[in-house]
Amino acid sequence: MQDDPTPGELIAAAADFLRNDIMPQLSGHSAFKLRVTINALDLVTRQLMLEAGCDAAELNRLSQLLGKDGSLVELNGELADRIARGEATLETPGVADHLWQTTLDKLAIDQPNYGSYRRERDAKLD
Amino acid sequence: MTATTDELLGRCVTSWSPGARGIANVVRLSGGASQETWSFDVVHPRGDFGAILRRAPEGYGAAPERAAGLAAEAVLMQQAYQAGVPSPRVLHVLTAEDGLGTGFIMDRVAGETIPRKILRDEEFAAARPKLARQLGKVLADIHGLPLSQLPELRRMTAAAEIAELERDYRAFSGPRPVFELALKWLRDNDPGPSENVTLVHGDFRHGNLIIGPGGIRAVLDWELAHLGDPMEDLGWICVNSWRFGEIDKPVGGFGTREELFAGYEAAGRSADPARVMFWEVMGTLRWGVMCCGMMQRFRTSPERSIERAMIGRRSSETEIDLLRLLAPRT
Numbered sequence: 216m217q218d219d220p221t222p223g224e225l226i227a228a229a230a231d232f233l234r235n236d237i238m239p240q241l242s243g244h245s246a247f248k249l250r251v252t253i254n255a256l257d258l259v260t261r262q263l264m265l266e267a268g269c270d271a272a273e274l275n276r277l278s279q280l281l282g283k284d285g286s287l288v289e290l291n292g293e294l295a296d297r298i299a300r301g302e303a304t305l306e307t308p309g310v311a312d313h314l315w316q317t318t319l320d321k322l323a324i325d326q327p328n329y330g331s332y333r334r335e336r337d338a339k340l341d
Numbered sequence: 342m343t344a345t346t347d348e349l350l351g352r353c354v355t356s357w358s359p360g361a362r363g364i365a366n367v368v369r370l371s372g373g374a375s376q377e378t379w380s381f382d383v384v385h386p387r388g389d390f391g392a393i394l395r396r397a398p399e400g401y402g403a404a405p406e407r408a409a410g411l412a413a414e415a416v417l418m419q420q421a422y423q424a425g426v427p428s429p430r431v432l433h434v435l436t437a438e439d440g441l442g443t444g445f446i447m448d449r450v451a452g453e454t455i456p457r458k459i460l461r462d463e464e465f466a467a468a469r470p471k472l473a474r475q476l477g478k479v480l481a482d483i484h485g486l487p488l489s490q491l492p493e494l495r496r497m498t499a500a501a502e503i504a505e506l507e508r509d510y511r512a513f514s515g516p517r518p519v520f521e522l523a524l525k526w527l528r529d530n531d532p533g534p535s536e537n538v539t540l541v542h543g544d545f546r547h548g549n550l551i552i553g554p555g556g557i558r559a560v561l562d563w564e565l566a567h568l569g570d571p572m573e574d575l576g577w578i579c580v581n582s583w584r585f586g587e588i589d590k591p592v593g594g595f596g597t598r599e600e601l602f603a604g605y606e607a608a609g610r611s612a613d614p615a616r617v618m619f620w621e622v623m624g625t626l627r628w629g630v631m632c633c634g635m636m637q638r639f640r641t642s643p644e645r646s647i648e649r650a651m652i653g654r655r656s657s658e659t660e661i662d663l664l665r666l667l668a669p670r671t
Contacts, residue, residue, distance in 0.1 A: 251647050258654060288515060295516035298525055305522070311668045314519055318664055321657040329658050330588040331581060331665055338670070 223263040230256035261324045269320040276313045349440050350394065354383055357433040357446075361385050376411075376564075380449060391451075392432060396444025409543075413492040414563040415445035417540070420490060426482045427551075427559050450559040452551035456585040459552045460594045468556045473596020475556045476545075476578065477604025477612075483560070484539040484571040484610060491540055497569040499531045502623060506630055513633035519660040523626045526667050532616055535570035543567055545574045546583045547593055572613055575601060576620025581662040582628045582655075622666050629659030 220228070233253050241249055270287060277290035280303075285293070297303035298310075305311045315335075322332040351363045367381040370393075379394040397411055409417070415434045422428040429447040459465050503524065510520055543565030551559040579591045579598060587594030592601045602612040636653025639646055 248647065251651050255647055255651055258651075291518060292516040294518045295521040298518055298521040301525065305668050314522065314668065315664055315670065318519060318657065318660045322661055325654045325657045329661070330584065330586045331658070331661050334588065335661065335665070335670070 221263075223260055226256050226263070227260050230260065258324060261327070265320070265324055269324075273317050273320070276309070276316065280309050280313055346441070350379075350381065353433070353435070353439040353441060353446075354392075356439075358383055358385065360387065365389070391449030392446050393429065393449045394441070394444065394446050396435060396442045398442040408564050409492070409494055409566045411444045413494065413566065416492045417563040417566055418445075418447065420486055421483060421560065421563075424482055424486055426479055427557050429559050429561070450551050452553040452558045454548055454551055454561075456547040456583070456594065459547065460585055460587055464554055465552060468552060468554055469595045471556050472552070473592040473598075473600035474604035474607075476550075476592065476596075477575075477601040477606075478608045479557055479560060480542075480545065480571070480574050480601075481605045481608030481610040483542055483545075483574070485608075486540050488538075488540070488568070491568075494540070495567040496538070497541070497567045497573075498534050499527070499570065499619070499623070500534075502627075503527050503531065506623070506626055509634065510626075510630045513630065513637045514656075517656075517660070519663055520626060520629060522667060523622060523663045527619070527623055527626070530619060530622075532619055535572070535616070537571060538568055539571040541567050541569045541571060541573050543574070544577070546578050546580070547585070550593075570616065570620070571610070572616035573620045573623075575605065575612060575617045576622075577624040579617065579621045580624040580628060581665075582625070582658065618666075622663065625659050625662050625666065629656045629663070632656035632659065 230253050233249060233256070238246065238249055238253070274287055274290065277287070277294060278284055281290055281293050281297075283290075283293070294303060294313075303310050319332070319336060322329060323336075326332060347364075347367060350367070354361050354364055362384045365382045365384050367379060370378040370380055376395070376397055379396075381392055381394065382389045383392055395411065395414070412434070415431050418428055419431045422430055429450050431445055431447050433446040435441050435444050435446070453459055453462075453465070460469070506527075507524055510517070510524070514520070542560065542563065544562055545560070549560065549562040550557060551561065578593055578601070581588060581591075584590060584594035590596055591598050598614065598617070602614065602617075605612045632652050632655045635649045636656075639649040639653055642649075
């Protein structure tokens with residue numbers, strides 16, 4: 216067992232330092248690159264918080280949908296093949312819901328400010 | 342720029358701009374290993390002027406599969422200019438004697454290409470409501486360029502485009518059920534070869550359009566030009582990835598499809614909304630696959646570019662956009 220702080224806390228502290236102390240000192244291309252770097256660290260922070268829950272739920276949905284067990288990569292490969300062959304379609308019960316939920320969970324980590332994600336997330340809450 | 346290249350550029354300028362005393366303010370703007378863009382000023386007794394060099398350095402002559410090639414780009418830009426398409430004037434096409442590789446030099450057109458500024462700054466407030474219609478006319482004029490005068494270009498169809506996308510997706514990424522759904526939809530809904538085959542710009546979107554307070558000033562970057570279904574250009578500029586948050590304004594985040602089509606039709610060509618929608622789905626998937634390609638380049642190139650790495654994590658944006666197009670929830 217490793218000591219605290221957790222990886223998430225360390226990365227968030229590093230991102231805060233870059234954002235609050237270094238960013239104001241830069242301009243031009245360096246400022247742009249630092250912004251991208253901070254975005255990457257923020258993404259990692261979100262992934263550390265959310266990934267385990269999302270992955271477990273995705274695996275569970277895939278097993279139910281496909282009627283078999285396997286790893287996330289294997290089951291995603293199986294679903295992809297069935298979609299390509301026309302055996303799984305948007306009319307197949309559970310497919311559309313699964314694709315939507317999986318995609319929303321990815322965006323919550325990748326780009327929570329993306330316009331269409333915010334629209335769909337907020338619509339879901341209504 | 343090394344001193345030698347700087348000298349070569351200075352010498353080259355005097356060959357096509359009589360009286361020019363040399364060059365100043367040379368800045369490299371962008372570019373990867375195979376293509377470079379440089380900005381510089383031509384120092385001239387009758388008044389200095391801004392110019393852009395677009396070139397592939399020597400040893401990088403081979404164009405990637407999709408690219409039209411710099412020689413073709415120069416010809417297309419000249420023809421677009423002559424046909425009245427807002428376009429930089431081509432000042433010089435590089436020759437072997439220039440020693441600068443292949444490429445061309447064009448006027449530097451003042452204006453903005455950064456989407457967030459174009460969509461938000463007060464300076465462009467009057468341009469925004471006019472832009473979609475203006476771009477419709479510009480596209481109609483591009484699609485009206487006589488085929489007989491064009492340089493040799495790839496001929497593309499929807500079916501060929503789907504096959505390329507599928508190959509690239511399988512090369513760049515593990516299984517993605519949403520991309521698979523989009524590929525299936527594209528195969529099932531392919532409208533077949535267009536009756537109308539024209540010049541297609543191929544990358545008509547923010548970043549390649551110079552905008553001023555009065556609207557469009559120049560169309561840039563003909564690298565992906567080809568022959569094909571003209572509706573491809575209308576679909577590509579509607580892809581949500583180019584709306585930069587203004588998701589209810591499908592044309593570049595500033596206008597409606599109806600305005601785009603009205604400008605296109607007022608210039609004497611007809612728009613086919615169903616085909617445009619098909620190409621919007623294709624374009625959305627295409628950008629998603631390109632994001633996966635960025636991830637691959639990040640992983641395999643020694644550069645370890647953080648920008649490329651993060652573009653790789655944008656492929657999920659196209660997945661939600663594909664679901665909004667193909668499986669809307671309401």
